[in-house]
Amino acid sequence: xxxxxxxxFIPKGPTSSSIPSGGMNMPRRKQMDLFSFAxxxxxxLSIVLAGGVFLYQLFLNYxxxxxxxxxxxxxxxxxxxxxNTLIRLNSRLVSTESLIKNHQIITPIFDFLEISTPKxxxxxxxxxxxxxxxxxxxIQGQAxxxxxxxxxxxxxxxxxxxxxxxxxxxxxxxxxxxxxxxxRTQVKPAALSYERTVKTxxxxxxxxxxxxxxxxxx
Amino acid sequence: xxxxxxxxxxxxxxxxxxxxxxxxxxxxxxLQASAxxxxxxxxNASHIAETRDALLVNYESIPKVEIxxxxxxxxxxxxxxxxxxxLDTIAGRYGVAIKDLQVETKPNQNLTLAVLPDHSQSYxxxxxxxxxxxxxSNFAKLLTxxxxxxxxxxVKSVIFKAAETGLYEHRVTVSTYWLK
Numbered sequence: 108x109x110x111x112x113x114x115x116f117i118p119k120g121p122t123s124s125s126i127p128s129g130g131m132n133m134p135r136r137k138q139m140d141l142f143s144f145a146x147x148x149x150x151x152l153s154i155v156l157a158g159g160v161f162l163y164q165l166f167l168n169y170x171x172x173x174x175x176x177x178x179x180x181x182x183x184x185x186x187x188x189x190x191n192t193l194i195r196l197n198s199r200l201v202s203t204e205s206l207i208k209n210h211q212i213i214t215p216i217f218d219f220l221e222i223s224t225p226k227x228x229x230x231x232x233x234x235x236x237x238x239x240x241x242x243x244x245x246i247q248g249q250a251x252x253x254x255x256x257x258x259x260x261x262x263x264x265x266x267x268x269x270x271x272x273x274x275x276x277x278x279x280x281x282x283x284x285x286x287x288x289x290x291r292t293q294v295k296p297a298a299l300s301y302e303r304t305v306k307t308x309x310x311x312x313x314x315x316x317x318x319x320x321x322x323x324x325x
Numbered sequence: 326x327x328x329x330x331x332x333x334x335x336x337x338x339x340x341x342x343x344x345x346x347x348x349x350x351x352x353x354x355x356l357q358a359s360a361x362x363x364x365x366x367x368x369n370a371s372h373i374a375e376t377r378d379a380l381l382v383n384y385e386s387i388p389k390v391e392i393x394x395x396x397x398x399x400x401x402x403x404x405x406x407x408x409x410x411x412l413d414t415i416a417g418r419y420g421v422a423i424k425d426l427q428v429e430t431k432p433n434q435n436l437t438l439a440v441l442p443d444h445s446q447s448y449x450x451x452x453x454x455x456x457x458x459x460x461x462s463n464f465a466k467l468l469t470x471x472x473x474x475x476x477x478x479x480v481k482s483v484i485f486k487a488a489e490t491g492l493y494e495h496r497v498t499v500s501t502y503w504l505k
Contacts, residue, residue, distance in 0.1 A: 139328065146331035146338075153338035153346065160349040167356040174363035181370035185377060193380050196392070198447045199504055203398050203477075206448070206502055212472040213480045217465055231487045237480070301472065 210301035211237065216244065216294065219269055223262040227255035235294075242294040244270075249285040253278075256286050263290070269298040397475045400503045403430060403451050408476070408501065412455060415470045419463035426455040447505055452481065454498045460491050468497075477502055 213235055220230070232247035250256035256275065263273045273292040281287050297303060400407075405428045413423050429452045459467065464485070471478055482498035 142328070143331050146334040150334040150338040153341045157341050157346045157349075160346050160353065164349055164353055164356065167353060167360055171356065171360050171363060174360065174367060177367050178363060178370070181367060181374075185370070185374055189381065190377055193377065193384060195504070196384065196395075199395055199399050202448045202502075202504060203395065206399070206477050209479075210472075210477055211479050213483060214465070214469050214472060217468070229487070233483065233485050235480075235483045237482065 208302055211242075211296070211299040212301050212304060213242075213299060215269070215298055215304065219266060223266065225250075225255055225258045225262075227251040228259045237299075241296060242299060244290070244292050244294050246290040247288070248290065249281070249287055251285055253286055256288060263292065269295060271295055394475060398477055399448060400476070403428065403449075403501075403503050408453060411474065411476060412453075412471075415474065416457060416467055418470065419459065419466050421457050421459045421463055421467055424456045424458070426453065428453050448502045449505055450500050450502050452498060453478070453501055454482075454496065456494060456496045458492050458494050461493065464493065464495055471497075471499065 216235065224230070228248060228250045230246050230248040232245075234245040236243050236245075248259075250259060256278070260273070260275055263270055270292040273290065275288050275290055277287070277289040279287050405426075408428070409423070409426050412426065416423050431450050431452065457467075468480070468483075472480065478499040478501050480497065480499050483495065484497075485493045485495040487493060
C-alpha cells in the first residue's frame with residue numbers, strides 16, 4: 108500500500124466554494140450604502156434648506172411691501188399737517204414756558220436806585236451788561252462828600268438780595284469838591300427774575316429803607 | 326465611481342449652504358427685524374390716531390385769540406420789520422423815536438437761556454440793539470413796557486449817560502426769540 112502523504116502543504120479540497128461570499132465584502136458594501144445615504148440626505152437637506160430660505164425671504168419681502176402700503180395709508184389717515192400743527196403748538200408752549208421762567212427784567216435795579224440813593228449822591232453813567240458770567244452793573248457818579256458816598260455804599264451792602272461783590276473805586280475829588288466814584292457790582296440773577304417779580308407783586312420783597320428820590324437826573 | 330458621486334453630492338451640499346443658504350439667512354434676519362419694526366409702527370398707528378384726536382379736541386377748545394397771542398410771544402420767524410414796528414409803537418407812547426436798530430441772529434449753539442428737557446433748542450434767538458434819546462422818566466416807562474411786551478425780550482445791556490439837558494442817549498440791547 109502506497110503510503111499516503113500530502114505532497115503539498117496546500118490543502119486539497121473545496122476552496123472558495125466553501126467560504127461564504129459575504130464574509131469580507133459585506134461590511135464594505137454596508138459602509139458604501141451608509142455613505143451614499145448620508146451624502147444623499149445631506150444634499151437633499153441642503154436643497155430643502157436653500158428652498159425654504161429662498162421662499163421665506165420672498166415671503167418677508169412681500170410682507171414688508173404690504174406693510175409699507177399699510178403704513179402709507181395709516182400716515183395719510185393721520186393727516187400730517189394736523190399733527191405738525193399740534194407738534195408745533197406743543198413746542199411753542201414748552202418753549203414759551205421755559206422762556207418766561209428765565210425772562211429777566213432790569214426795572215428792579217432802577218426801582219432800587221430810585222428808592223435807596225441818598226439825595227447827596229447822583230449817578231452820571233449807567234452801564235448794565237448781562238454777560239455769560241452773569242449780570243454786571245457799572246455806575247459812575249458823584250457824592251457831595253465821602254460821608255454821602257459811605258451812606259450810598261451802605262445801602263448797597265444791605266441790598267444783598269440784589270447785589271454781590273460791590274466795589275466802589277476810582278475815588279477822587281472834582282473841581283467843586285465832589286467825590287467822583289465808580290461803582291461795580293454783580294447783580295444777582297434772582298433779583299432780575301420776571302417770574303419772581305410777578306409772584307411777589309402781592310407780597311413785595313423788602314426794599315432798603317427809602318432815603319431819597321431819583322438821582323440819575325443831573 | 327459611486328463613491329466619487331457621493332463626494333460630489335456632499336461638496337455640492339456644502340457649497341450650496343455657504344454660497345446661498347447662509348447669506349440668505351443673514352438677510353432674513355435683517356428682513357425680520359425690519360418687518361418687526363413695521364408691524365410695531367402699524368400697531369401704534371391706531372394709538373397715535375386716538376391721541377391725535379384727543380389733542381385735536383383740546384386744540385380746538387383753545388380760543389384762536391389765545392393761539393394768536395402765543396404766536397406773538399414766540400413767532401415763527403424773527404420778522405425784523407415787525408419787531409422794529411413793535412418797538413417803535415412802544416417808544417411812540419412816550420414820544421420817543423427809535424434812532425437805529427440792528428438785528429443780529431445767533432448760531433443755535435450760542436443760546437444762553439434754558440435748554441428744554443425734551444425739546445432742546447426748539448427756538449432761536451436774535452440780539453436786537455437800538456438807541457433813542459429820552460428823559461429818565463420816559464426811559465423807565467419804555468423799559469417797563471418792553472419787559473412786559475407780549476413778544477419776549479430779555480434786556481441784555483443798557484447804557485446811558487446823564488446830560489445837563491435832562492435828555493439822555495440810551496443804548497439798549499435785548500434778546501428776542503422765535504420758534505425754529
